[in-house]
Amino acid sequence: MLKIIIPTIMLIPLTWMSKPNMIWINTTTYGLLISLISLFYLNQPNDNTLNPSLMFFSDSLSAPLLALTTWLLPLMLMASQHHLSKEPLTRKKLYISMLILLQLFLIMTFTASELIFFYILFEATLIPTLIIITRWGNQTERLNAGLYFLFYTLMGSLPLLVALLYIHNFMGSLNFLMIQYWIQPLPNSWSNIFLWLACMMAFMVKMPLYGLHLWLPKAHVEAPIAGSMVLAAVLLKLGGYGMMRITTLLNPLTNFMAYPFMMLSLWGMIMTSSICLRQTDLKSLIAYSSVSHMALVIVAVLIQTPWSYMGAMALMIAHGLTSSMLFCLANSNYERIHSRTMILARGLQTLLPLMAAWWLLASLTNLALPPTINLIGELFVVMSSFSWSNITIILMGINIIITALYSLYMLITTQRGKYSHHIKNIKPSFTRENALMTLHLLPLLLLSLNPKIILGPIY
Amino acid sequence: MKPPILIIIMATIMTGTMIVMLSSHWLLIWIGFEMNMLAIIPILMKKYNPRAMEASTKYFLTQATASMLLMMGVTINLLYSGQWVISKISNPIASIMMTTALTMKLGLSPFHFWVPEVTQGITLMSGMILLTWQKIAPMSILYQISPSINTNLLMLMALTSVLVGGWGGLNQTQLRKIMAYSSITHMGWMAAIITYNPTMMVLNLTLYILMTLSTFMLFMLNSSTTTLSLSHMWNKFPLITSMILILMLSLGGLPPLSGFIPKWMIIQELTKNNMIIIPTLMAITALLNLYFYLRLTYSTALTMFPSTNNMKMKWQFEYTKKATLLPPLIITSTMLLPLTPMLSVLD
Numbered sequence: 001m002l003k004i005i006i007p008t009i010m011l012i013p014l015t016w017m018s019k020p021n022m023i024w025i026n027t028t029t030y031g032l033l034i035s036l037i038s039l040f041y042l043n044q045p046n047d048n049t050l051n052p053s054l055m056f057f058s059d060s061l062s063a064p065l066l067a068l069t070t071w072l073l074p075l076m077l078m079a080s081q082h083h084l085s086k087e088p089l090t091r092k093k094l095y096i097s098m099l100i101l102l103q104l105f106l107i108m109t110f111t112a113s114e115l116i117f118f119y120i121l122f123e124a125t126l127i128p129t130l131i132i133i134t135r136w137g138n139q140t141e142r143l144n145a146g147l148y149f150l151f152y153t154l155m156g157s158l159p160l161l162v163a164l165l166y167i168h169n170f171m172g173s174l175n176f177l178m179i180q181y182w183i184q185p186l187p188n189s190w191s192n193i194f195l196w197l198a199c200m201m202a203f204m205v206k207m208p209l210y211g212l213h214l215w216l217p218k219a220h221v222e223a224p225i226a227g228s229m230v231l232a233a234v235l236l237k238l239g240g241y242g243m244m245r246i247t248t249l250l251n252p253l254t255n256f257m258a259y260p261f262m263m264l265s266l267w268g269m270i271m272t273s274s275i276c277l278r279q280t281d282l283k284s285l286i287a288y289s290s291v292s293h294m295a296l297v298i299v300a301v302l303i304q305t306p307w308s309y310m311g312a313m314a315l316m317i318a319h320g321l322t323s324s325m326l327f328c329l330a331n332s333n334y335e336r337i338h339s340r341t342m343i344l345a346r347g348l349q350t351l352l353p354l355m356a357a358w359w360l361l362a363s364l365t366n367l368a369l370p371p372t373i374n375l376i377g378e379l380f381v382v383m384s385s386f387s388w389s390n391i392t393i394i395l396m397g398i399n400i401i402i403t404a405l406y407s408l409y410m411l412i413t414t415q416r417g418k419y420s421h422h423i424k425n426i427k428p429s430f431t432r433e434n435a436l437m438t439l440h441l442l443p444l445l446l447l448s449l450n451p452k453i454i455l456g457p458i459y
Numbered sequence: 460m461k462p463p464i465l466i467i468i469m470a471t472i473m474t475g476t477m478i479v480m481l482s483s484h485w486l487l488i489w490i491g492f493e494m495n496m497l498a499i500i501p502i503l504m505k506k507y508n509p510r511a512m513e514a515s516t517k518y519f520l521t522q523a524t525a526s527m528l529l530m531m532g533v534t535i536n537l538l539y540s541g542q543w544v545i546s547k548i549s550n551p552i553a554s555i556m557m558t559t560a561l562t563m564k565l566g567l568s569p570f571h572f573w574v575p576e577v578t579q580g581i582t583l584m585s586g587m588i589l590l591t592w593q594k595i596a597p598m599s600i601l602y603q604i605s606p607s608i609n610t611n612l613l614m615l616m617a618l619t620s621v622l623v624g625g626w627g628g629l630n631q632t633q634l635r636k637i638m639a640y641s642s643i644t645h646m647g648w649m650a651a652i653i654t655y656n657p658t659m660m661v662l663n664l665t666l667y668i669l670m671t672l673s674t675f676m677l678f679m680l681n682s683s684t685t686t687l688s689l690s691h692m693w694n695k696f697p698l699i700t701s702m703i704l705i706l707m708l709s710l711g712g713l714p715p716l717s718g719f720i721p722k723w724m725i726i727q728e729l730t731k732n733n734m735i736i737i738p739t740l741m742a743i744t745a746l747l748n749l750y751f752y753l754r755l756t757y758s759t760a761l762t763m764f765p766s767t768n769n770m771k772m773k774w775q776f777e778y779t780k781k782a783t784l785l786p787p788l789i790i791t792s793t794m795l796l797p798l799t800p801m802l803s804v805l806d
Contacts, residue, residue, distance in 0.1 A: 090697075105715075116723075120796070124715040127708060134761040143757055150753065151746060158742040161723070165730045191735075198739075 001056035001111050004070065007034050008107060011100045015093050024081050027096055031074035031103075038063075038070040038107075042453045049177065056111040057177060064313065064454040065241055066110045068320050069234050071443065073103045076226035078436050079328050082335050083224060095136060099226055102128035106234055110241065115164050115174040118245075119157070122202075122238060126153055129235065132227040133219055142222035148215040156205035156212070159198035166195065167249065176245060186253050196253045199246050200261075206239030207294045209261060210268020220287035221340070225331040228283065232290050232327060233320035240294070240316050243301045244309065258302035265302075266395045269295035273399055276406035281340045282330045285410055286323060289366065292403065293319045300381040303388045306458040311380025313456030318374040318444065322365045325440035329359055332433050333414065336426040342410070345426075347419030355429045356415045358437035365441075367407040368400065371448045376455075460505065471498035472592065479596040485533040485543045488600065489526060492564075495596060496522045502588060503581045514580025518589075521573045525563035532556030545600070548607040557600075558608050564597040567650055568619040571643045575627065578639035583684065586635050587675035590642045591668045598649065598664055602657045610654045618737060620647030625747030632686045634678055637751060638671065641710060644748050648725055651741065656728040658805050663721035666795070670710050670718060673788040677703055680780050686755060690764035700760040702789055707756045709793045711749035717795035724802070 011027055011034075018026045041050065041063040049059035058066060076099055084092050105124045112118040126149075134146035168174045171182055186192050205212045216236075220228050247254055272291040279285040293315065300312035330340070332355065337345050349356035368374040378400065385392040447454060460468075475495030482488050496519065503515040536553035537543060548554040559570075566574040578586045601608070624644030631637050645667045649660045677699055683689045693700050709718035722742065729738040758764060 094701075120714040120719070123713060123719075127713060127715075131704070131761065134757065143762070146757075146761075147750075147753065151750070154746055154749070155743065158746070159739055161742065162726055162730060162735060162739045165727045166735060168727075169731055 001052050001058070004034060004038055004066075004107055005104065007037075008100060008104045011103075012097050015096045015100065020089050023093060023096065024077060027100070028074045028077045031070070031077060035067065035070035035074065038067050042067055051113075051177070055113060055117065056108075057113040058111050060453075060455075060457045061244060061313065062110045062241065064317050064456075065234070065237055066107060068237070068317055069103065069106045069110065071439075072230060072233050072320075072324065073099065075324070075328075075436060075439055076229050078432055078439075079229060079331060080224065080226045081432060082430075095132070095226075098128045098132050099230070102132070102230060106230075106238075109238060113176050115176060115179075115245070116168070118242070119161060119164055122242065123154075123157060125235060125238065126150055129223075129227065129231065133223045136224045136227070137222040138224070139222060141218065145215075145218035145222035149219040152205050152208075152212065152215040153202070157202035160202035163195050163198035179249060183249060183251070185251055186249075188253065192253060193257065196250050196257050199250060200243065200257075203239040203242040203246070204261065204298070206242070207236060207298055208239070208291060209298060210264045210271065210291065210295060213268070213272070213291045216291055217284050217287040220290070220327075221281065221283045225327060225334075228327040228331075229324045232286070232323040236290060236294055237316045237320060240297045240301060240312060243298070244312070247301065247304060254302065254304060262299055262302055265295040265298040266392060268292075269299075269399050270395060270402065273402035273406060277402065277409060280342060282333065282342045282410070282414070283327065283340050285342070285406065286326045286330060289326075289403070289406065290319070290323050292399065293323070296378060296381050296399075299385055299392075303384055305384045305387070307380050308384035309458045310455040311377045311384060313377075314373050314451060314454050315377025315381060317447070317454045318365070318372065318377050321440055321444045322362060322374060325358075325362045325437060325444075326366060328433070328436050328440065329355070329362055332429070337423060342413045344420065345423050346413060347415070347417045348423075349415040350419050351423065351426065352429050354434060355437075358434070358441070359411055359415050361441055362437075363407040363411040365444055367404040372444060373447045373451050373454065374444075376448075376451050460501070464501075468498050468501055471495075472502070472588070476592065476596045480599040483545050485536075485545055488545065489530055489533065492522075492526050492529070492596060495593070496526070499588070499593065502585050503577070505582055505585055510580040511582075514577045517573050518577045521570070522564060525560045525570075528556055528560035528563065532560060545603050548604055551609065554604065554607045555609055555612060557604060558612055561597045561601050562613075562616055562650065565594060565646050565650075566639075566643055567616045567646050568623045568643065569616070571620060571623055571627075574643055575631075575636045575639040578635045578642075579633055581635075583635070583675055583679045583682070586638065587672065587679075590638060590675075591671050594642075594646065594664065594668070598660065601650075601653055602660065605653045605657045608654050613650050613654060614737065617647045617649075617651035618741065620644065620650065621741050621744050625744045628751045629747060631751065634684050634686065634689065634755075637755070638674065641748060641752075642667075642671070644745065648721060648741065648745075651737070652725050652728050655732050658802075659721065659724045659728055661805055662724060662802060666717055666721050666792070669788055670706065670792040673785065673792045674703075674706055674710065676782050676785050676788065677706065680778070680782055686758055687764075689755065690758040690762075691766050692759055693763050694766045704756045704760040705793045706789065707752035708749075711752045712745055713749070715796050716793045717791065718793075720796055720799055723799075 011030055014026055014030060015023055041058045044060040044063060049057050051057045084095055102125060105121050109118055109121040109125065112121060130146050130150050133149065134142055164174060171179060208216050220231055223231060269292045272288045276285050276288045297312045297315055300308040333345050334340055365372050365374050368378045382396045385396060471494055475491045475498060478491030479488050482491065500515050500519055503518060504511050532553045535556065536548055536550055539550040563570040578589060620643050624640045624647060628637050628640030649663045652659045680699060681692055705716060709716035712718045712722040726738040726742060
């Protein structure tokens with residue numbers, strides 16, 4: 001694992017010591033090289049994990065997320081080039097260092113083998129994200145957004161710390177590889193119910209669950225593009241990954257403790273999808289669509305069947321790439337007209353046809369078109385929730401319809417129709433932007449050819 | 460103050476604390492406390508204005524009362540055990556009196572009212588000495604009598620201190636009062652595990668002293684005592700704003716900074732002793748502390764407040780203020796987390 005971590009650490013001196021006109025090129029290139037190394041971890045032996053060291057390991061649950069994280073860093077750097085072009089050099093380097101630091105913490109989080117180590121790094125990812133949102137966001141609301149983001153997550157995760165230390169005391173070790181063999185069923189008692197709640201609430205807030213999702217639209221909207229990308233693509237998946245890891249310890253309480261959260265997720269995904277239909281702010285629409293997709297993942301993780309875990313994994317990877325791509329598209333609009341309102345920049349297909357192609361593909365993957373991995377994820381989740389309870393198919397069906405509705409609404413509002421007059425002289429698409437969209441879309445489409453690698457540990 | 464006088468006074472302060480830490484006879488400990496208190500009064504009154512006089516008077520009254528209470532506890536212990544040695548306090552009444560006296564010296568709730576007012580009335584340097592050095596002596600006595608302390612009393616004081624420190628600091632814009640409330644909170648965390656594992660108290664004290672020293676030195680670099688003057692720092696010393704950012708996050712106890720180590724260890728020790736609700740409550744209330752530290756960083760590092768000049772940055776002269784040992788202090792206050800396995804040296 002050090003072969004990924006040490007190069008990522010060394011990216012920071014690379015930023016600070018490169019020539020001013022080479023900082024973007026150097027960091028993006030080496031970021032791409034590091035992501036190549038992480039692809040090796042996708043080759044997992046069956047029913048086993050790769051254990052390179054005492055502290056780090058990777059199995060088929062964490063390897064796809066690791067690949068997603070390392071793939072996203074060069075993409076974030078490419079996306080940030082424009083809005084940072086006018087800043088002084090030191091601030092550019094600081095921004096890039098924050099992104100690299102966040103990447104480092106995320107890599108270590110996904111490969112941590114001990115649960116307290118995972119917790120420390122889980123919390124550590126908050127600091128660079130907070131700095132990116134609050135320092136480089138664009139509107140005054142970013143201060144509030146940073147506060148909501150930090151405090152919602154911390155309120156959920158401090159009980160997790162106490163719960164982890166308690167579990168450490170009675171189990172003897174929190175090393176994930178060893179706990180698998182020592183798990184005993186948790187007896188049903190009030191204190192165990194609180195233990196379950198303490199363990200899960202941190203990840204529920206992070207996902208986010210519908211009632212605790214208030215931080216997400218704020219944070220996603222106010223963050224600069226790299227912040228939005230990493231928040232949507234990776235940080236939400238931290239919640240899903242954590243939930244998948246920690247539910248192994250919490251049987252059989254999950255059978256009945258999951259009901260309130262299932263109901264909140266099932267209802268919440270319809271609610272947030274419906275809110276998307278009435279949004280005027282483009283980034284806010286994509287943020288709420290993230291909540292809706294993540295609610296599906298919560299449902300899948302709480303059902304705890306093999307198909308639902310496969311669906312959750314596929315959905316996490318697919319949603320990461322799709323959401324990040326949608327934020328990049330929204331940002332390309334924002335950089336031209338400096339407003340997030342959808343209807344201000346209509347009819348872009350006439351002016352920027354290639355970008356319209358990317359918009360079309362992104363919207364199609366967002367609404368889970370076959371044969372993309374988005375569909376595989378959603379389909380597996382829908383089928384497993386049908387087997388859990390037949391009635392959920394109604395809610396899932398309504399959600400799929402509304403998802404399709406708002407994705408097409410977003411596409412049609414921004415791309416089709418007559419263009420608005422004031423955008424006639426926007427700059428044409430940069431090659432950088434087209435490359436960015438391609439790099440998002442290519443893994444997504446290629447994975448639909450071989451989804452086995454992202455289907456997780458149960459495959 | 461003339462240098463010879465300053466040297467004698469500083470030496471007396473240090474000797475007083477040393478005598479407290481190194482003696483085993485209760486009378487000598489009391490003598491050490493009195494020496495310490497009398498010598499620090501001129502330090503508190505360095506600036507001769509009514510506010511400083513009021514602060515020193517309040518400090519003197521509370522510390523003298525606490526010393527007398529301590530003496531009363533010592534006498535009761537003498538009555539019941541017949542010896543002056545500071546090992547085991549056989550009588551619970553004596554133990555409670557001593558605990559009350561020492562917590563009064565430290566500024567734990569409900570004896571915390573003097574801390575913000577005294578810290579506000581004095582200069583930054585005196586405030587630094589007050590909040591760091593002055594905590595060592597009472598803490599060392601609490602460490603030595605820790606087997607006989609009444610857990611319920613101290614845990615209650617600790618819990619209320621964390622609550623008071625969190626809520627009290629919320630409405631403050633004066634930096635010295637913010638540091639005072641931060642001190643009350645951290646003393647609360649320390650008092651919580653004295654009876655369970657005193658080593659963690661020493662860890663917390665060490666890290667707290669390091670972090671507070673760094674914070675005060677950064678404030679002194681700019682001579683800023685209000686949030687407003689701190690917010691002008693981006694114009695003068697931009698690097699210091701980043702330092703204040705990570706230092707404040709470390710004081711608030713965010714991983715992966717070293718301020719997280721004491722919180723983690725304390726919660727671990729408390730859960731080992733089957734207390735679950737109290738550490739959860741303390742941890743969540745410490746978030747209030749984090750809120751006002753974060754507010755400080757918002758105005759200092761994460762936004763660019765309107766400043767008094769029209770240029771992007773002020774003309775940068777060389778630093779003439781002495782910031783003793785600032786780089787090592789900042790590094791230890793923020794980056795010590797990977798060294799947590801080395802805790803065993805504290806035993």
